[in-house]
Amino acid sequence: MMSMMPLFLTRFRHPAQVVVAGFGLAIALGTVLLALPVSIADGASADWLVALFTATSAVCVTGLVIVDTESHWSVFGEVVIAGLVQVGGLGIMTMATVFTLLVSGRLGLRARIAAQTETKTLSMSDVRRVVLKVVMFSLVCEAVTASVLTARFMIGYGEPFARATYLGAFHAVAAFNNSGFALWPDSIMRFVSDPWIMLTIAIAVIVGGLGFPVVFELARSWRHPRRWSVLTRITVSVTVTLLVLGTLVFLMTEWRNPRTLGALDDPGKLLAAFFTAVMPRSAGFNALDVSQMYPSSWLATDVLMFIGGGSAGTAGGLKVTTLGLLAFVVWAEMRGESRVNIGHRRLPEATQRQAVTITVLSVGLVALSTYVLLALTPHGLDQVLFEVVAAFGTAGLSTGITASLGTAGHLLIAVLMFIGRIGPLTMGSALALNRRARHYELPEERVIVG
Template identity: 70%
Template sequence: MTRRFQSGLHHPAQFVATGFGAAVLIGAALLTMPIATTSGESAGWLTALFTATSAVCVTGLVVVDTAAHWSVFGEVVIACLFQIGGLGIMTMATLFTALLAGRVGLRARIAVATETKAVSVTDVRRLVRNVVLFSLACEAVTAVVLTARFMIGYGEPLGQALYLGGFHAVSAFNNAGFALWPDNLMRFVADPWICLPIAVAVIVGGMGFPVVFELARSWRHPSRWSILTRITTVVSVILLAVGTLFFLAAEWHNPRTMGALDDSAKPLAAFFAAVMPRSGGFNTLDISQMNPSSWLFTDLLMFIGGGSASTAGGIKVTTFGLLAFIIWAELRGEPRVNVGHRRLPESTQRQAMTITLMGVVLVAISTYALMLLTPYSLDRVLFEVISAFATNGLSTGITADTSVAGHVLLSLLMFVGRIGPLTLGSALALKERTRRYELPEERVIVG
């Protein structure tokens, strides 16, 4: 039976999809246990499944208040799920294989290379070790800062401060967006010792491991950076700067969000609001009270997401940057797409356009379907759909009130968004086909 099952998985991406699916089901089973809730009663399969999917897919959308509904056991299960989801099922599986067996098979190396977007499968063991150690180090540093702040600034006892600091550090680095307060992080909107460590953890976790490692090696020599690092870094900085300025302008006088804050606290709130749509999912401003223009701009930022091979979702800033270069080359009539002193392969161009178009189509269809299932307006439904697809977790407050069918739809969107449209599509393909001939070329009028 095992051999027959393995022989049916022809593509490495199928292992990734299967691994995430198994983690969701196991997490849901644990969350249905009475010990997982504060009331001591089973949460119900749908609530548990939605929460487990949101955790494994590092999204942060919830149908119940995390702190009020789930017990400490349930919260620990959720934290473990988004830690596993952030690092990647195949990364964790390869690590355990290396620790227990002392060697990693070729199939496992290919699978983890698919999950982490590694260029080569020859040294995946070292890659996995570096990824895990770097992740744990970032989470530990963030947890120390948050723990100290909770103790000194808010009088929390050591044990509770450690728990709060550790939970939110892991949630931030993995771009999960789960918080242990009913208002998420709105009570800390003017506290830089809470907002900035969480924002930095979200940024670092959302940059992507290949980019972070390359920046660590050659941050003094930008000319040596790869195309991936250049595009990810430049586009991320531009989006953060533009996003901060936009939210300052759009929400400065809104009495329901930023208008009630001191002028000194508004830049921090705007910066935090610009960071979170890249897939962080936390909020210090009431999303439901933002102006519609802010919702639309947040939709765009969420759809773009973070860096490739990161804990973030969306189509990725790399894809967005590549599309800009493709459009620029087409407008100039260039026969090839060049980025710096490198030529962009046609296969990469097709992949960028495929991911984007699949994302647009999926969001459009899901928005239409959710509007049929809920009484909410288009702007709120579109916000919810993009947040689920981009595994972001921000919400205008309609998640819990959505119908059962709506919850199922959002769960599927989170799963597809975490795996990736192209990865999931290739995982569903029975096998790769190679065309051994070329057809005659015929030009078609476009536009």
């Protein structure tokens, strides 16, 4: 019997279109489920805009909300949200590939290409094995995270076993998949001084945001950095650099702010600053009141959210790999070198163009969206830019203006979350139905730059 996956794939001419359609279908299904009366805590009918926004935020593993998650949604609604986060984190194509394997026991070429697009594996022959490893690794990490959180909620806060397990599982899924959904109105601010909860969530966010190829390579050869691929070297080095710099920036900026770090002791300040530096990777939990931070901290958070996490992981944003590649391109140009070399490898020109294209599209999208949202709302530039970058970087952080953006603003943010999850280049590729090959070259003419 032919599975539904190949039939679904054959309706699209480009693998990226399958990814776009898959995420769109998941959002549509999530919207319908969240609009059901059973999903609402008080049994009333849900607003379709609220359901659409929440479903988009969940599938795109963002965490931005316009209603309080715990008080507005029933247990069924919360489970739907967690399920959408899980599907969005693993990727529609990853889940669909596993479904195809289970049903038919084989994987066709077109399905392999689609899965490769989502998982970003380097060899199509490895897609089947890699996808299964991704799923198993994700479930194991979530199980470990849930176990630690469950134990802490029971021992440290006296929660009954069932409630502690539910809280642990929900936040483990949200953390590993870099989503900022939390079952408390203040996110996790009440646990700001609890290293068990803070560090467990932070580690899950970092591991999920590194990217599956990097995690697998580190597991194989973490003792031999010289054997690491260019992808792993760039991802690890840029990630560590951003975490250290982010922690130092928040410590220096917010140290004396009585509404954030100022109320904590020195170890608590260090813990909260590190956690605050981790979350803009696209996770979105907040242990400090973001609305009370200084504008300089908002700007630093904007930069971290825009960069995001690693490629082929659960994080969003521009990706640390893109930033690292651009840094090498700039360095080579400044030195007058005709080729971009990283270690003992040469960076292909196509990869350089891809990094530049993604960056230009991302900057343009953020700038245009900020302008539109400024025109639609009465909020200032700092808050609007923060909201736009958080949506594009699929980070659930907010200065507190999400609920007051209005219908047009909410739809704009939803579109940004969608584009930010699948990536500007993937979206552009999906919309380009035809690729035209030029069979001639035009005369070259140098243009003054700068």
